[in-house]
Amino acid sequence: MNSFLKPIMKSLIAPAIPGGIITIFIFYLDYFQFALVEKFLLFAAFVIAPLVISLLSHDEGNKLQRMVFAAIKLFQFPAALLALASVASNKTWGLGDTYIPGVLSLGWLLFTLLLCIYGVTIIVIHKGKIAEIAIGAGLVYFFIGGAWFTLYQYQVNLFQANPATHALSSVHFHFSSAIVPLFIGMLGRIMAKKSWYPWVVAIDIIGPILIAIGMIFSKPIEYIGVTLFACNIVIYTSYLLTYLRKNPLHKKAAFFLVLSCLAFYTVVVLSIFYPLLKKTLSLTILDFIPVYGTLHAFGFVLCGLIGWVYIADSIKKNRLPSGSVREPIA
Known part of the structure; x- marks a missing residue:
């Protein structure tokens, strides 16, 4: 048994394993009668967050960043448990008519605030470095997801948006707005500098804001934001696949990053053929939402994060191939 557990404990993704086990229970046990959107939010809390933390380290010379990083590592799992308790108190324990679900959700909000503060420190420390701005912005967006x-959980009607819209906005910021800037920032750390890269980062930062505004106030603005954001992911995945073909990176990293890209293109293909599938198979958008969500969350996001965690470890150990950018992780 010890020989079996030893390599698991040494794995780079070990911090996400306990949360992964809990997530499996959440998705498959009848006890957790949660909506699909809530299950994906808890997946972000228990699995995505620790993998994001694995991408980060701190500057020993910066006391604030060092303290915030220590707090992030310490508080992630308790915050995820509080998020689980918040959803369970609403859907399982029959406390939905009280303030308890909202109060419990504040734990996760505090954790995302710590990520936000850490993201700001990255931007301040690495002044002018576009890749670091992208990574910092991604961490800031986690806080917006936590606020949604x-x-x-408080069941607040904000502007023209109802609580169901808040849940969708939270998922959007946990899985797209926060993660894609992280991916593009990590790519910027290893790629040869390109003139188009700052524009990709700029659109990547603006796109989620347009989507969020559009979801509440204006569908045309939402469509513009979604289009810009999707085009950015196409650029990211296309360049990444080309980079992986030309550069001999860690085999595990390459494997997971390719899976991530393929998951995204599968979503694109399904979206293109959705009208035909809807007509021939009598399917509705409700039938496709679980498919889209699974491909995006478990394919594009999870596999992408695992791949970048392996590359981040290579950067830390200065094991990237010659010609690649070797920068300290922050």
């Missing part, structure tokens, strides 16, 4: 989650 708290609004959802």
Whole structure:
């Protein structure tokens, strides 16, 4: 048994394993009668967050960043448990008519605030470095996702948006707005500098804001934001696949990053053929939402994060191939 557990404990993704086990229970046990959107939010809390933390380290010379990083590592799992308790108190324990779900959600909001503060320190420390701005912005967006989650748990109607919209906005910021800037920032750390890269980062930062505004106030603005954001992911995945073909990176990293890209293109293909599938198979958008969500969350996001965790470890150990950018992780 010890020989079996030893390599698991040494794995780079070991911090996400306990949360992964809990997530499996959440998705498959009848006890957790949660909506699909809530299950994906808890998946972000238990699995995505620790993998994001694995991408980060701190500057020993910066006391604030060192303290915030220590707090992030310490508080992630308790915050995820509080998020689980918040959803369970609403859907399983029959406390939905009280303030308890909202109060419990504040734990996750605090954790995402710590990520936000850490993201700001990255931007301040690495002044002018576009890749670091992208990574910092991604961490800031986690806080916006945490705020939407708290609004959802308090069942607050904000502007023209109802709690269901808050839940969707929270998922959007946990799985797209926060993660894609991280991916593009990590790519910027290893790629040869390109003139188009700052524009990709700029659109990547603006796109989620347009989507969020559009979801509440204006569908045309949402469509513009979604289009810009999707085009950015196409650029990211296309360049990444080309980079992986030309550069001998860690085999595990390459494997997971290719899976991530393929998952995204599968979503694109399904979206293109959705009208035909809807007509021939009598399917509705409700039938496709679980498919889209699974491909995006478990394919594009999870596999992408695992791949970048392996590459981040290579950067830390200065094991990237010659010609690649070797920068300290922050």
